[in-house]
Amino acid sequence: VDRLCKMVPNHPTDPWTLPRALNGAADFKAEYDNDNEVKRLVDLAMQLEGFPRNSSTHAAGVVIGDRPLAKLVPLYRDPRSDMPVTQYDMKNVESSGLVKFDFLGLKTLSVLKKAVDLLKRREIDIDLSQLPLDDPKVYELMKAGNTVGVFQLESEGMRRTLTAVKPTNFGDIIALVSLYRPGPMDNIPLFGKRKAGEVEIEYPHAKLEGILAETYGIFVYQEQVMQAAQILAGYSLGDADLLRRAMGKKVQAEMDIQRERFVAGCKEVSGIEKAEANALFDLIDKFAGYGFNKSHAAAYALLAYQTAWLKAHYPEEFYAASMCFDMHQSEKLAIFVDDARRGGITVLPPALNYSEAEYTVEQTDDGYAVRYALAGIRNVGERAMEAIVEERETAGRFESLKDLFERLPKGSMNSRQLEALISAGALDEFEPNRAKLMANADMLLAVADAAERERSSGQAALFGGEDAAVEDDLRLKDAEDWSLSEARAREKENMGFSFKQHATAAYREIASAQGARSHASLMSGGVPGGGRMGAVMAVQVEGASKGTTKRGKPFIRAEFSDASGQFSAACFEEGLVEKFLEWAKNGTCVKLDVELDSPSPDEPPRITVRGAVPLDAVRGSMAMLLTLEVESVEAMAQLALALGEGGEGGDEAVATLLTGDANAPVMRLGRTFSIDGELAERLASVPGLAKVQLTARRGKANLRLVA
Structure with missing residues (x-):
């Protein structure tokens, strides 16, 4: 079935039906003619083609009528929804007399509002609707592709497009939002070259320069299609919209009528001969199929500009607001933290005496920083953290571990929550040895339970009274602290990334000079075209075990890590076997020469170590x-x-x-x-x-x- 499907042309703007494929795709027709099983399959499929595959609800579609909807269209109760939906689809519901609206609920609007509210805490009032649309810092940010978290502009492909096209005005943003879709994105290279002056701008007809100048002679918007029909062939805007819709639907009978009218109008209004008019009609038709509504693109571009403006001018509030609305997506949080660090923005770790339930901006000696949210830690619960923050803000900061656990609000802490907070470093202020805290977790929770029972019963301390001597803090049994690699692993488990600097950070410049790449970049980039390629990595050896190949030769299976993640790899170089065992014992940082082997471009490559040398030795040379x-x-x-x-x-x-x-x-x-x-x-x-x-x-x- 997969092989047959690939024979059917499936262009997003012009999907082929099965009968059309039988007439126009020779290899598909050959399979149909020569294989009875294929013929039976396709004949059955043609009977089903065009039927509704499943019931679904438009994410933002709302219909409005002049009377109760049940009197106009049949309704359906979707068990996943709390409101009825029409049984007619989006096309038939319109011809039933209902008006359709798209009410889009965008998370970005909430992010912008949150950022503005965070700025008010600094006594900075921003009216995003009044921002000038020619701010140089915004366009510099876009030209650099520094748009992680920026609405509509954050995908890797779009970031590459921004660095290639280098937008310099708001119109460029609208155009890129419109062009970056399957089909029209084929025009992006030409758009960029014409904008940069590398290719001369050409217009289909001189009279179209006024409407196509902003997009360098390329049809991008539905409105341009309508204006072209109006200017060249004398269409009214209402009739031009009907032309646009006819071109979008590709109904041949309707297209023939529109072509005849367009050619006649071109001759009458613009003096354009039949052959040229037909060529213009074909050109407009080509673009009309995937032309984007400019007013819709402009609204999206405005939100893109506003988020980019915040990132350019107030990056701390931008990151804090963005992370508030991706709080339970640790992968997304890790991307934001990494991007903030690259931009020189400090992200402070979670701390029970400073963090709030959500992400906030905190003043430091060096300016401002993003403070990690307590609720951004896995398995702690937002309401529980809000209760702890409310206690801190009402009665003052926690002075010690004893003070913290005696004041914990009822139900705000259990063993799972406490372990997550300890692992994330939220209690480091009170006791930096996290293993010690974990070893005393049961005792700490017992202190909290006893304090809660005492509050509930209204009893004072056993030897009571305010004058009784009170021990400043609790006596904790000792435990050896976690290694750096274990602390990093636990932070990553509870937050999706680690605040602790990786051991290889001390060799950053050396690694860069050697052309070292991170594990994450090698996995995401893969081996172009499949096969094998070499690479250099700077890693810490975390573990190693000795094995024997089928031929009886010793080899090593080692565990490695860098700032982007952990991985394992084998090394079959006999001279390195004993060295790896020693390096693993000491947690040595090494430069690896590796070979990446990938059977196909879609599969993550397998890593084999071909050479290794301690980074200290590289540093010495x-x-x-x-x-x-x-x-x-x-x-x-x-x-x-x-x-x-x-x-x-x-x-x-x-x-x-x-x-x-x-x-x-x-x-x-x-x-x-x-x-x-x-x-x-x-x-x-x-x-x-x-x-x-x-x-x-x-x-x-x-x-x-x-x-």
């Missing part, structure tokens, strides 16, 4: 170059303090002194420093130091000096 700008004497002093006097290292530091002169002097500070990513990050936070950048050079002997 490479020199780093630190470049930065110094804006003040105080900043220079801080820089000197951080770098020290140098020593046995082979890394270089180069500073540009911003003295106000046109030619700012560049100083080579030395070539014997030891500089890593952590130091570079510390320097980037020093006031007066700017454009801090750390890059790796391949060999110390080949270090290129900057004068």
